[in-house]
Amino acid sequence: MRITETADLWYNNAVIYCIDVETYLDSTGSGTGDLHGITQRIDYLAEIGVTCLWLMPFYPSPRRDNGYDISDMYGVDSRYGDHGDFVELIRVAHDRGVRVIIDLVINHTSDQHPWFKAARRSTDNPYRDYYVWRADDPGDTSDQAMFPDEEDGIWTLDERTGQWYLHHFLHTQPDLNTANPQVRDEIAKLMGFWLQLGVDGFRVDAVPFAINQRTLVGMDEHEFEEPHDYLRELRGFLQRRASGQGSAIMLGEVNLPHEEQVAFFGGENSDQLTMQFDFFTNQRLFLALARNDAAPLAEALRSRPTGLRIESQYANFLRNHDELTVDLLDEDEQDEVLDAFGPEEDMRFAGRGLRRRLPGMFNGDPRKLKMAYSLLFTLPGTPVMFYGEEIGMGENLDVPGREAVRTPMQWSSGKNAGFSTAKPSQLSRAVTHGPFGPEHVNAAQARRDQSSMLHHITRLAKRYRESPELGWGDVTVIDTEVPQVLVHMTTWENRSMVLLHNLGSEPTIVPFALEDLEPGTPLVDLLSEESCELDEDRMTRMPMDGYGYRWLRVANEDDHRLL
Numbered sequence: 001m002r003i004t005e006t007a008d009l010w011y012n013n014a015v016i017y018c019i020d021v022e023t024y025l026d027s028t029g030s031g032t033g034d035l036h037g038i039t040q041r042i043d044y045l046a047e048i049g050v051t052c053l054w055l056m057p058f059y060p061s062p063r064r065d066n067g068y069d070i071s072d073m074y075g076v077d078s079r080y081g082d083h084g085d086f087v088e089l090i091r092v093a094h095d096r097g098v099r100v101i102i103d104l105v106i107n108h109t110s111d112q113h114p115w116f117k118a119a120r121r122s123t124d125n126p127y128r129d130y131y132v133w134r135a136d137d138p139g140d141t142s143d144q145a146m147f148p149d150e151e152d153g154i155w156t157l158d159e160r161t162g163q164w165y166l167h168h169f170l171h172t173q174p175d176l177n178t179a180n181p182q183v184r185d186e187i188a189k190l191m192g193f194w195l196q197l198g199v200d201g202f203r204v205d206a207v208p209f210a211i212n213q214r215t216l217v218g219m220d221e222h223e224f225e226e227p228h229d230y231l232r233e234l235r236g237f238l239q240r241r242a243s244g245q246g247s248a249i250m251l252g253e254v255n256l257p258h259e260e261q262v263a264f265f266g267g268e269n270s271d272q273l274t275m276q277f278d279f280f281t282n283q284r285l286f287l288a289l290a291r292n293d294a295a296p297l298a299e300a301l302r303s304r305p306t307g308l309r310i311e312s313q314y315a316n317f318l319r320n321h322d323e324l325t326v327d328l329l330d331e332d333e334q335d336e337v338l339d340a341f342g343p344e345e346d347m348r349f350a351g352r353g354l355r356r357r358l359p360g361m362f363n364g365d366p367r368k369l370k371m372a373y374s375l376l377f378t379l380p381g382t383p384v385m386f387y388g389e390e391i392g393m394g395e396n397l398d399v400p401g402r403e404a405v406r407t408p409m410q411w412s413s414g415k416n417a418g419f420s421t422a423k424p425s426q427l428s429r430a431v432t433h434g435p436f437g438p439e440h441v442n443a444a445q446a447r448r449d450q451s452s453m454l455h456h457i458t459r460l461a462k463r464y465r466e467s468p469e470l471g472w473g474d475v476t477v478i479d480t481e482v483p484q485v486l487v488h489m490t491t492w493e494n495r496s497m498v499l500l501h502n503l504g505s506e507p508t509i510v511p512f513a514l515e516d517l518e519p520g521t522p523l524v525d526l527l528s529e530e531s532c533e534l535d536e537d538r539m540t541r542m543p544m545d546g547y548g549y550r551w552l553r554v555a556n557e558d559d560h561r562l563l
């Protein structure tokens with residue numbers, strides 16, 4: 001691998017960090033976070049080793065779904081600032097070597113969007129066909145509602161025109177008719193606008209819904225010939241617009257099994273989504289953690305699609321801004337994960353997930369937490385963190401729904417956790433309290449404490465960045481007789497790393513063989529002094545602490561990196 005390639009395909013070993021503008025840093029004392037607040041924290045993020053920000057929706061919105069219900073896709077919610085603040089943020093981020101991607105919601109708008117307001121005026125309104133309508137009663141569709149606690153189906157009757165409109169999410173989020181060429185043009189124009197302002201790509205929301213052919217049936221005029229052509233079209237557009245300023249990405253939310261994700265990458269042509277979150281591995285990882293058994297995770301890694309081009313990349317995550325979904329697991333497995341990490345009803349969301357952050361789920365066990373983040377940075381792909389994970393923030397279950405994990409960032413132990421100078425009653429969301437409250441968990445304190453999660457993540461990010469074989473490589477799971485330990489190897493061209501993670505709380509010794517290497521090959525630990533080498537039988541026995549982890553680089557004379 002040439003070092004230049006790591007610049008062209010920058011996303012293959014980026015460190016991505018997701019921010020909810022609402023709750024990151026309030027620079028005006030209004031009680032709500034804002035863009036300028038984020039700009040003030042770019043240095044903090046760059047110091048951790050973050051190389052790409054993902055900004056959650058900051059557009060004008062009635063905020064029925066935390067801003068994912070957008071009423072003006074070209075706008076900036078005035079509570080967060082204006083386009084000037086946005087451009088300043090991009091400039092400062094780029095100056096510090098941090099790219100910026102933004103949420104692109106193509107599946108739906110808010111019902112307050114001018115398109116929808118016009119569309120519901122009459123059946124022959126020019127905007128009618130921007131959305132999906134049906135004249136006949138859809139019957140019971142409750143099994144398809146994404147928010148079953150709030151909606152009893154995916155079609156809502158519009159009284160004025162007497163027809164039903166489609167919404168996979170809330171009824172205040174009507175689905176766009178992405179089969180309509182006019183809608184496609186609108187979305188391309190929108191992407192062009194934000195690219196021109198300097199963004200480096202998009203996190204594309206709810207992709208399978210947006211190109212779902214089944215729910216568009218009946219739209220004879222605009223029926224998709226091949227739904228994936230649309231993603232291909234968007235990628236082509238992105239490529240043309242972004243050429244010259246470095247590659248821009250589409251990181252898609254596709255919560256589907258591996259084999260179904262292949263089509264969303266564009267198969268071996270790699271001409272659709274640049275990246276996809278690996279939901280399957282995420283869920284198998286939590287199953288593995290619930291069982292203290294590496295097998296479910298090993299299976300997930302083995303089932304990763306092979307034969308994809310290097311342009312297609314997986315994004316790994318532990319937690320995100322949504323509930324921890326377990327919907328790709330069998331029912332029994334789902335119960336195992338929910339029981340292990342969310343024993344109380346209040347910790348669950350819509351029966352299918354957990355509205356918790358990791359430290360709460362692990363009862364604050366720092367060893368287990370550190371091991372989990374080591375896994376995040378060593379699973380082949382690009383790590384994505386949610387704000388606050390780097391300091392070990394917990395959830396606030398007093399806050400309803402999924403907002404429990406979207407509480408204000410804890411900067412200090414001071415007033416409102418240093419998030420805002422407003423009165424606590426004016427905060428847009430309450431600060432977490434209890435064992436993970438700001439007096440125990442905050443960024444200022446973590447910076448001073450060498451053993452903090454913040455320092456741990458910073459160290460991992462550094463070693464990850466200088467080891468592109470982690471982000472780029474092909475993965476092999478290495479057999480070992482210790483069930484609680486995952487041993488995997490990532491290889492890119494002639495560079496390899498061997499990673500060990502003990503999911504169990506007890507120390508152990510892990511024997512394993514690396515058949516393809518020469519006897520005597522040194523394995524150099526990048527995180528500690530304890531290195532080793534393969535014996536005559538190409539074996540080694542690695543002692544591991546409870547919840548221990550090791551990053552071993554296979555020493556190679558052609559490799560000029562520092563060891």
Ligand code: GLC
Pocket residue numbers: 065068069105169205206253321322
């Ligand atoms: C995605 C977002 C989620 C949102 C939904 C509808 O799943 O991650 O937060 O509610 O799309 O836009």
